[in-house]
Amino acid sequence: MIGNLVPINGARMSPWIRAIAFAGLFAGAAQAATTPDDTFRAIYTKEWAWRNGQAGILTSGEAQPGDGRLDTVDAANQARRLAYWNDVLAQLDGIDTKHLSAKARVDYAVYRAQIGNLAASQRFEQWQMPFNSDSAFWSDIGYVLHGDDLRTREDYRHYVDRLHQIPAYMDQEIANMRLGLARGFTVPRAVLDGRDVSIAAVAALKNPEDSALYKPFKTMPNNLPASDADALRKEAREAIADGVIPAYGRLLTFFRNEYLPKARTTLAAESLPDGKAYYRQQIREYTTLDLSPDEIHAIGLREVDRIHQAMLETMKETGFKGDFPAFLAFLRKDPQFYAKTPDELLMRTAWVAKQVDAKLGKYFGLLPRQRFAIEPVPADIAPYYTSGRGGADVYLVNTYDLPSRPLFNMPALTLHESMPGHALQLALSAEQRGLPGFRRDGYISAYGEGWALYSEYLGNEMGIYHTPYERFGYLTYQMWRACRLVVDTGIHHLGWTRQQAIDYLTRNTALSDREIANEVDRYISWPGQALSYELGYLKIRELRERAERQLGEKFDLRAFHDTVLALGSVPLPVLEQHVDAWIASRK
Incomplete structure (x- = not known):
């Protein structure tokens, strides 16, 4: 305390001098404490x-x-x-x-x-290509605005203000894409057909209340004064009718009249401006590893050969008498493997998820409080959307074109997208205390997708695959990810055509024709992302095998899983260091 300061060098100080001296000492102490x-x-x-x-x-x-x-x-x-x-x-x-x-x-x-x-x-200048065949800025707006999180009048006021920003945002994105067109930095023309459907769905709206962006105003909190709620609804309707719908109309005109005719005819990322460096950067971002395209291609070929042998053995278990291509054709066409209604597909998915729930405690010491919903993919994006996608709070299942959604794949897909895959990993990360925001809300593909693919593997030990067909579905999903290493590098480095990529997946997996076409278009328009799954999975498997080998009877699978999940989303080299330290501590 100031009143009890000891005089410097035994001299008495005036209160003014004493305050200055104390301030200097305090500043010096603060400076010394900077680490x-x-x-x-x-x-x-x-x-x-x-x-x-x-x-x-x-x-x-x-x-x-x-x-x-x-x-x-x-x-x-x-x-x-x-x-x-x-x-x-x-x-x-x-x-x-x-x-x-x-x-x-x-x-x-x-x-x-x-x-x-x-x-x-x-x-x-990636911002000049702000969409791909999998996702797009115009369909992500609802996610960005967080319309499901509105609680107070201020929340709704904030949301309406953001609705007013959409026209300027659309115009800026159009200008950005024009810059990309001018230098040949575009999504390939080969994957653009049908991508304007979700734009047209908004541009054609006659009633603003039919817009998904108006949904938060249909069930507003009861404690909001009626006059305020009515005023906010009115402004939202006007913002959508006078701003949002015309903005989508301008985007649709640009997309059809300018972007489609002028988009590049090449496929490879390496054919873009400074393309070789660009593709290597995409590899570093999505894999967190310093691997060349040729090295990755070789890993993919090796894994494809290994998994193919396991698929042949599983095919024999089913009693099928034909060869491998005939078995794949049988799986793609026989009605026994397909749901007859969207509800049937959703219910079969939910049944898998509940079986997993019963097993989680045996394989994980720490489980999150967060629960997830199972919902169908929205109709406007379903035709070109992946079969499923999961997060901490929702697992989207694609119920469009049911003959493209084989039931024998659903156990592996559900393990990947919900528990113990993305739903578990993302929820645990969000609930961790002490993580900086950039880690809690960030996502590293090699870790997150590698963990989700490892979760499919874990389904074997958890007893989730009950029939040879479900085990074959698991293997076809494993093969699918191994093929990605071959196909992504084939397209972006070795000059493969779209048809070559489609044929490769058709020969090696039991994915449906629609799934294969959508997936290949995704790889073409999103270089490098497809590499993260298999490389992340192989690293986690490698770390587990290392821990089992070095710890022997001391190896605890629950503790290993908790260790892998403890850091949240991290680069693979960081994960490896963390697991090695854990192994050393267990010794």
Whole structure:
């Protein structure tokens, strides 16, 4: 306390001098307390707050928070982002990581890679190609606006303000795509047919209340005054009718009259401007590994051969008398393997999920509080959407074109997309205390998709695959991911055609024709992302086998799973270091 300060050098000080001296001591103490951890924390805290105020930022193909903003994606702002992240990288490179604490070193490894990927995306001007055959800015708007989270009058006011931003946002994205057209940086023409259906669905609306963006206003909180609710509904209807619908109309005209005719006729990422460097960067971002396309292609060929032998053995278990191509044709056509109604597919999926629920406690020590729903994929995107996609709160199942959704694949798909795959991993990450926002809300594909694919493998030990057909479904999903290594590098590095890729998947997997076509289009328009699954899975399997070999009877599968999930989404080299440290501690 100030009143009890000891006089310096035994001299008595006036209160004014004493206060100055104390302030100096206090400042010196604060300066002395600044550590490398503090410096690093200050950098990421400032950047994360800034990033949350930006619009349309993507990393690893996943939307970042962005505060729901939809009005700052123009070229000038994109240039400012590159300058900002380059400056952050320079600050990070000034930190001596040897002096960081163990926890901060993990944070640094995740964050340095994240900022490096964001800066690289700006450097290659990825923002000029703001969609692919799997997802698009115009269909992601509902997700970005967080319409399901509205609770208060302020929430609804904020949401209406964002609705007013959509026309300017659309116009900026059109301008960005024009820049991409001018330099040949576009989605390939070969995968664009039908991609305008979701734009046209909005552009053709006559009643704004039919828009999905109006849905939050159909069930507003009872404690909101009726006059306020009516006023907000009225403004939302006007914003959609006068702004949103015409903006989608302009986008549709641009897409059909300019983008389609001028989109590039090549497929390979390496054929883009500075394409070889661009594809290598995509590989680094999605795999977190420094592997060449040729190395990845070779790994894929090896895994395809290994899994094919297991598929042949499982085929024999079914009693089928024909050869492998005939068996695949049988699986694709026989009605016994397909649901007759969307509800049947959803219920069969839910039955798998409940079987998994009963087994989780045996394989995991820590389980999340979060529960997930099972819902059909929205109709406007279902024709070209993947068979299923899961998160912490919802598992979307595609009920469109039921003859393309074999039931024998549903156990593997459900393990991947719900528990113990994405739903478990993402929920545990969100519930972890003490993680910085950039880690809690970030997603690293090699880790997340590798874990989900490992979850399919775990279904064998959990007893989820009951018939040879379900085991074959598991193997065809394993084969599908191994084929991705071959197909992605084949298309983007070796010059494969779309038909070559389709034929390769048709020969090697029991996926339906629709699934194969949609998947190949996804790989063509989203270079590198498909590589993350198998490479992440192989690393987790490698780490488990290492732990089992080195620990012997001391190996605890539940503890191993908890260890893998403990860090949240991290690069594979960080995960490997973490598991190695765990193995050493168990010895």
